[in-house]
Amino acid sequence: MATRTKRFQSTRVVAVGGLVAAGLAAGAGVASGSTGPDDGRRAPARAASDEPTQVVMVRAPEVEDRNEVIALGLDITEHATQRGIEVVLHDAQDAQALEDAGFTWTVTVDDLEALTARNRKADERYAASVARSALPSGRTSYRTYDDYLADMNRLARLYPTLTKPLTLPNPTVLGERIRGLEISADAPDVRDGKPVFLLMGAHHAREWPSAEHTMEFAFDLLQSYYDRDRDVRNRARRVLSESRVIVVPVVNVDGFRISRSAQPMGDFSRFDYEMKRKNCSVSATTTPEFLGGTCADNPAGRQRGTDLNRNYPGFWGGGGASTNFLSDTYRGDGPGSEPETDAVRQLISERSVTVMISNHTYSNLVLRPPAIAATGKAPDEPQLKALGDAMAAQNAYTSQASYQLYDTSGSTEDWSYWITGGYGYTFEIGDEGFHPAYEEAVVGEYLGEAPADGVGRGGNQEAYWLAAEAAADDAQHSRIRGSAPAGKTITVSRRTVSPTSPVIQPDGSVGDPLLYEDFLVTSYATDRGGRFTLDVNPSTRPLVAGRYGRYPEAPPQGPVTLVNPPDVPPVGGSETTTFEVQGLPAADNGYAVVSIGWPSDDPTAYDWDFTVLGPDGTPVGSGATLANPEVIRIPDPQPGTYTIVADNYKGGDAAHDWSGEVTFESPDPPVDTGVKEAWLVSCTDRQGRVLGTREVVVDRGEVAGVGEICRRSSLKR
Known part of the structure; x- marks a missing residue:
């Protein structure tokens, strides 16, 4: 280092x-x-x-x-x-x-x-x-x-x-x-x-x-x-x-x-x-x-x-x-x-x-x-x-x-x-x-x-x-299917209002979010008439749908005490140790939290840095700050053998050697708001007259049908 x-x-x-x-x-x-x-x-x-x-x-x-x-x-x-x-x-x-x-x-x-x-x-x-x-x-x-x-x-x-x-x-x-x-x-x-x-x-x-x-x-x-x-x-x-x-x-x-x-x-x-x-x-x-x-x-x-x-x-x-x-x-x-x-x-x-x-x-x-x-x-x-x-x-x-x-x-x-x-x-x-x-x-x-x-x-x-x-x-x-006579235009649209982030001001204070409007609209021309399929994105914005997560299928793994190898590497040198992460059915780990510290109140005199390598040898986390202990949080750790590389960045010796443990947490559960937004599907003729509309809720990978969308009887009341 x-x-x-x-x-x-x-x-x-x-x-x-x-x-x-x-x-x-x-x-x-x-x-x-x-x-x-x-x-x-x-x-x-x-x-x-x-x-x-x-x-x-x-x-x-x-x-x-x-x-x-x-x-x-x-x-x-x-x-x-x-x-x-x-x-x-x-x-x-x-x-x-x-x-x-x-x-x-x-x-x-x-x-x-x-x-x-x-x-x-x-x-x-x-x-x-x-x-x-x-x-x-x-x-x-x-x-x-x-x-x-x-x-x-x-x-x-x-x-x-x-x-x-x-x-x-x-x-x-x-x-x-x-x-x-x-x-x-x-x-x-x-x-x-x-x-x-x-x-x-x-x-x-x-x-x-x-x-x-x-x-x-x-x-x-x-x-x-x-x-x-x-x-x-x-x-x-x-x-x-x-x-x-x-x-x-x-x-x-x-x-x-x-x-x-x-x-x-x-x-x-x-x-x-x-x-x-x-x-x-x-x-x-x-x-x-x-x-x-x-x-x-x-x-x-x-x-x-x-x-x-x-x-x-x-x-x-x-x-x-x-x-x-x-x-x-x-x-x-x-x-x-x-x-x-x-x-x-x-x-x-x-x-x-x-x-x-x-x-x-x-x-x-x-x-x-x-x-x-x-x-x-x-x-x-x-x-x-x-x-x-x-x-x-x-x-x-x-x-x-x-x-x-x-x-x-x-x-x-x-x-x-x-x-x-x-x-x-x-x-x-x-x-x-x-x-x-x-x-x-x-x-x-x-x-x-x-x-x-x-x-x-x-x-x-x-x-x-x-x-x-x-x-x-x-x-x-998503897809929307239906049928329409020749010469009609099928339009899929949605108008939404969304917030920005809370707005950071020039003086560093944080103000309220601002609101902005989006109007999404795509059109399909039924030149020959008959059945049509429109490829669209899901009707509900990811912004309001929720956030990804999963429910645990087993308890998290118990804590693991890290084994410090014998001897201490010289300043500028490094050493390694390993720990095991379990998988189903034994444990379901949403996070692995590696915490490693050493006896010192002076980060300018004694400082260790750590890199965590996953089972395939690629880095999955590191701790190289002035903090003591260094805490490395690894989301969704895959089962297998993990390697910790400990770098003696400054002053590490037998009296200031590191020790640590790995604890595990359950995954975050999903957030499903239950809110569903709809596409407005409409049919118009060459004069721009609306002949029919449907509100369609469709999720990713799904197909929604609107039938004979251009019938006047389909207009919303």
């Missing part, structure tokens, strides 16, 4: 130039992730420096620890593991803030600018040496936004019956249109009643691989439809006959254009526009010195804007998002306030999106709801986990609930899942940087080829195929 690293010795001198010189003097504000009051720590305020920027992994093994690091107001990369969270250190003040809060860290990137330059050179070499990559498109370098438009137009021309160009309803802050492509058999018939798999990229502008992977899957689907290999061809035709795939490569068009065309600096400073994350909105809370200029050249630099993935109204205003307009995780002036966010909401609200993936970089993760720990497990946790695990098996990513990293309020998949019932996931692509070398981050990660971690497994290519097949799976959504 490395000791605390103190790299910076003095505060850097800021050099400023261009339009923004006058605005930099203020340079104050909370940086990424702060949810408390503005404590005076500034966002990155330099434009240049002769001292390199570092990236460090802060030791933060518990979710609460990582939330605390975020709340310090430092520049968080959002790359996190179960052991810690990455932070960009711009100067000595950043390092001091971590040290003052009691955190330790190791350096992962000693010179961020140099790493960025090496990646750029690697991209140049790869593009020069490879005429065509193994990607479906054959690309060898990152696309510009115009390249995305050209590729979508090209696919629409080549496959006119399988594609339909898509324009989302709202223009962006700068007036751009958000473009996408619909892919399905007879794609122009958008009112065909099929379930939808929605794949999106670049909510965050600097995360270029997220858009690349999204675009490549469009090529994949369409080329596979006519592939010479029968199995490949049949798979594509089955997916596209039974479902509709919508790809939106770039959600944050304004930010992406700026990031992709910026002069490289590679240091994450305020005017390193290549590292822009947010959109281009100007918050109503922006102070005068940061107003003026264009989004690509203004006093706030890349920090102007709202984090679109903190702006969705589902649980908006809670932890893991900042109240400060300069922060990279600024949540926006209100729930769903941004035109880009609202455009995606409208798209999902008007289609039966049964599976959604929002691509991001980086951390090698497949994340599922909930994104906030206090929400509780999703009622569909078993199904969400099963699909997440299956996809992660293809790309060698870690499959877990989003909150297991840290709280994230206002995220895409949280709103989508809890309001519509469609499964929602975030992919964090790759393990190094927001847009590292193309050969690894795009070619390798998409195909599952070296140098990516998931070599030979199928990569994100196969993970997306699994998601598309799940979207079409009748067991994963």
Whole structure:
């Protein structure tokens, strides 16, 4: 275990130039992730420096620890593991803030600018040496936004019956249109009643691989439809006959254009526009010195804007998002306030999106709801986990609930899942940087080829195929059946009002939740008449259905005293011990709680750290704080032999050796509210007259019948 690293010795001198010189003097504000009051720590305020920027992994093994690091107001990369969270250190003040809060860290990137330059050179070499990559498109370098438009137009021309160009309803802050492509058999018939798999990229502008992977899957689907290999061809035709795939490569068009065309600096400073994350909105809370200029050249630099993935109204205003307009995780002036966010909401609200993936970089993760720990497990946790695990098996990513990293309020998949019932996931692509070398981050990660971690497994290519097949799976959504004459329109709709999180205020106090409205409506055209089947999500929102749990089938296991091996490892060394977890019929364990302490009241003199490995050898929990005892809580422990790795982090000796035990708790019972919501199914003619309605309650995997819905006698009274 490395000791605390103190790299910076003095505060850097800021050099400023261009339009923004006058605005930099203020340079104050909370940086990424702060949810408390503005404590005076500034966002990155330099434009240049002769001292390199570092990236460090802060030791933060518990979710609460990582939330605390975020709340310090430092520049968080959002790359996190179960052991810690990455932070960009711009100067000595950043390092001091971590040290003052009691955190330790190791350096992962000693010179961020140099790493960025090496990646750029690697991209140049790869593009020069490879005429065509193994990607479906054959690309060898990152696309510009115009390249995305050209590729979508090209696919629409080549496959006119399988594609339909898509324009989302709202223009962006700068007036751009958000473009996408619909892919399905007879794609122009958008009112065909099929379930939808929605794949999106670049909510965050600097995360270029997220858009690349999204675009490549469009090529994949369409080329596979006519592939010479029968199995490949049949798979594509089955997916596209039974479902509709919508790809939106770039959600944050304004930010992406700026990031992709910026002069490289590679240091994450305020005017390193290549590292822009947010959109281009100007918050109503922006102070005068940061107003003026264009989004690509203004006093706030890349920090102007709202984090679109903190702006969705589902649980908006809670932890893991900042109240400060300069922060990279600024949540926006209100729930769903941004035109880009609202455009995606409208798209999902008007289609039966049964599976959604929002691509991001980086951390090698497949994340599922909930994104906030206090929400509780999703009622569909078993199904969400099963699909997440299956996809992660293809790309060698870690499959877990989003909150297991840290709280994230206002995220895409949280709103989508809890309001519509469609499964929602975030992919964090790759393990190094927001847009590292193309050969690894795009070619390798998409195909599952070296140098990516998931070599030979199928990569994100196969993970997306699994998601598309799940979207079409009748067991994963609901269906409504009936019959109607030709020329009628069947509409399925629901209007709901939902609360945000209790809203954290700029001064750190917590206010009441806000209410927001959603109107979900999808339509089906009965061109030929007769029987119809509409694929929809369950009528009852997961938000009101309850929370996942299970009733115990046996008592929990009795406590286990841990056996400390003889002798004591030297400082910096480690030792192991094991314990057994029983299963049914002997015991039903909802939680295993490992508690290990040692004789000392001084954590600066004596400190042990612990990692728990599950029966398959993968980490399932760790305790590496300054607490004594360290307490590690493991949910739903599988039966088998668990290994504890004890690290003598500081001062451990015979007089200060550890001891501990494992206790077990029953599982949390399920929460079933008993509340059922209904879809309103209606039939209208070409003049818009309502001919019949039904209220339909239907659960996941079920089929509900509405009969001859267009009879006037079916109107509600």
